[in-house]
Amino acid sequence: MAEKTVKIAIVGFGTIGSGVAKILLEDADYIEAKTGIRLELARVVDIDTKSKRKVALPKGLLTDNLNSILEDKSIEIGVELVGGTKAAKDIQLKLLAGGKDVVTANKALLAEHGNELFTAAHKADKCIAFEASCAGGIPIISAIRTGLAANKIKAIYAIVNGTCNYILSNMTKKNMQFADALKQAQEKGYAEADPALDINGTDSAHKLAILASIAFGCEITPDDIYVEGIENIDTSDICYGREMGYTLKLLAIAQRADNGKIFLRVHPCFIPSDSALARVDGPFNAVSIFGNAAGQVMFYGRGAGMMPTASAIVADIIEVAMGNSKRLFKHLKLEPRNKVKNRISKIDELTSRFYIKLRALDKPGVFAQIGTVLAKNDISLSGVLQHEEHNTNNVVPVVVITHQTRQDKIAAAIKDLGKLDVVKDNPVCIRIVDIPEDNVE
């Protein structure tokens, strides 16, 4: 006999909602045996009650009436899977006010209005669980909040957008051009019809805002994050980087210095090809966490998809039903943004190594001119690559790798280089990220 039965309602009966319903309908016995709690899917709400879904619901469960949940006091947990930030926010607030705990996968909403929703939940003495909002089936939120609870988190380096990683993997391994790789990602179902939020880095920034908020205990929004997407990456740069031992990834990076300064950024970058994150291929996600006690811990898995995401949502439902989430959530008090804001570094303050590619005229004195510009801006080089090319336009690609340099100096140098007569097209500049791998001999 179950110790207790917990009734659950799903709002939003799309792909993920279907996955959650499938687990709740098929595996309730298994979950009860492990937890003592009977999970009962009591209601599914969607404006579309007609279309065929991937899972068959018992008769009478599906409705388009949200009030049928709000008014049913026996329903304890509401799973918001509507997506977007407007209707979803309203629904979450109504669920909380209606006395229900909320489980959600809505990263955009949490990234933009997380603290407001958390405050509403605290007021209602309810909790919001959001494991599925970051990195799909990887239990990363739980890892940060419980498994690594004894750690002060120093940094997060993450691949949290499977669409971009799939595209970059194909550009890297098959020398595909961006447009073709994107098209293939769409055909395979890894990219939305409108992939803008994925490829311009916004989706990664949403996830980083959530991860950094809970890891650092302060309110971080997407506005605090420097963001560049992968839409302008050219396959030739991936190839030159590879020759020099680097792999291009879209990373989401959060770092907290000992003085409390926080650096948050999402951008394509070269990382050493033998680093663990460089080896994360295809639509997979990986999150590397650096804790002061545990050192580097990396989590790898499927960052999206019906069943992986449903796996994370049902894990949350179980924790909420057992009462464990609420106890921890009660203490999820984020330092408010107005206090955090002045500790957040600007991208110009970044010190990094850089990959710079110029298309330069193949004539005497060109290297001297480029070198003079770099020297003027206090930039020293650690590597240069120039292949012999036999073309008719007399323009050759020149790649340089810099030593550690401040972003603002690089920006000035790139501007100066662009003005040189011998340099054709705009210079390409890609950051090199040296992940402080927890290396041991």
Next chain:
Amino acid sequence: MAEKTVKIAIVGFGTIGSGVAKILLEDADYIEAKTGIRLELARVVDIDTKSKRKVALPKGLLTDNLNSILEDKSIEIGVELVGGTKAAKDIQLKLLAGGKDVVTANKALLAEHGNELFTAAHKADKCIAFEASCAGGIPIISAIRTGLAANKIKAIYAIVNGTCNYILSNMTKKNMQFADALKQAQEKGYAEADPALDINGTDSAHKLAILASIAFGCEITPDDIYVEGIENIDTSDICYGREMGYTLKLLAIAQRADNGKIFLRVHPCFIPSDSALARVDGPFNAVSIFGNAAGQVMFYGRGAGMMPTASAIVADIIEVAMGNSKRLFKHLKLEPRNKVKNRISKIDELTSRFYIKLRALDKPGVFAQIGTVLAKNDISLSGVLQHEEHNTNNVVPVVVITHQTRQDKIAAAIKDLGKLDVVKDNPVCIRIVDIPEDNVE
């Protein structure tokens, strides 16, 4: 103000005990802010109260008298870090009987007497938390029990012994011989003075017993696990394997088939060099879990060491202090071994691919003889490697890779091959494990 203060006693003040004390003494404020609970180190017990440790305890905390904990009703949690299976078991049982929850890193004890201890804990209405028993700082127990709670676990492929992985990495990357690599591991502090339990696979089997028990929900002991160590691995075989695209690892593998049959084994094996586990180098650990919903999820980090292990222990202390562990532990009912036993497969039932190396005379007809023996045993080949060698003894190494074959057939063939006049020395036979990577194009 803390919601409540929880008093903790540590039994065993060695390296790990010092790490736990360090976190409790230095980070109590930080942990209180996140959880609302004040952790107070109330007592440390060790038979040696004189030696200098890596952390300075407040005066009066250290004693050699276990009863001072048992008699102090205000102490709620006892951390057993004595190690070994005799005294430690007695201490855990006394702590439970004394009304304390137990936190432990003792894999040998849990692997051999886990169910007995769990039963004692259930009787005392207390819990045992054991995150630190497997894979050090990686929160793998919590991942299986909560983050992946909605999954039926189908398989575990794990590198859980950092000593062996360090040795094999050095044999692979630096072509070191086993004895030299072991010596270096000892010098670096990655291997015990007596490394037998590490290199013969016993330690990995202990951890696999624990992981498989909680993943499959049944009582599994080291006796149920087929175990081979790495002590007889020769660097030349690592090199031949590498040429053919394989990397040698000591893997701990647990698989559960749909019909309930369970396969448990620890042995050195070749895995494809581009698989995620093949890239786990040095003393790191990694655990790959296959869930029916989440797919493949891999966890990577430091499997040992003072602070990573302390990180896991304090995470457990926090979960126990919050009451979360107890709620879940209450339902940790393992199917008893006498019922599970007949579902556990024998190694002879294994179907696998195999790497076989023979040292054979370099003369006409040798290949035919080898081929005849293999054919007689129903074994077909997928690859052969023989380098030209210019030596005086006229003996050359011949490497063959088989297709899927049953273990008992390979055993018979190896015996027959050993009897051939043209085959010198004993044939070397290493399993090839094809990890069902959750591959997506």
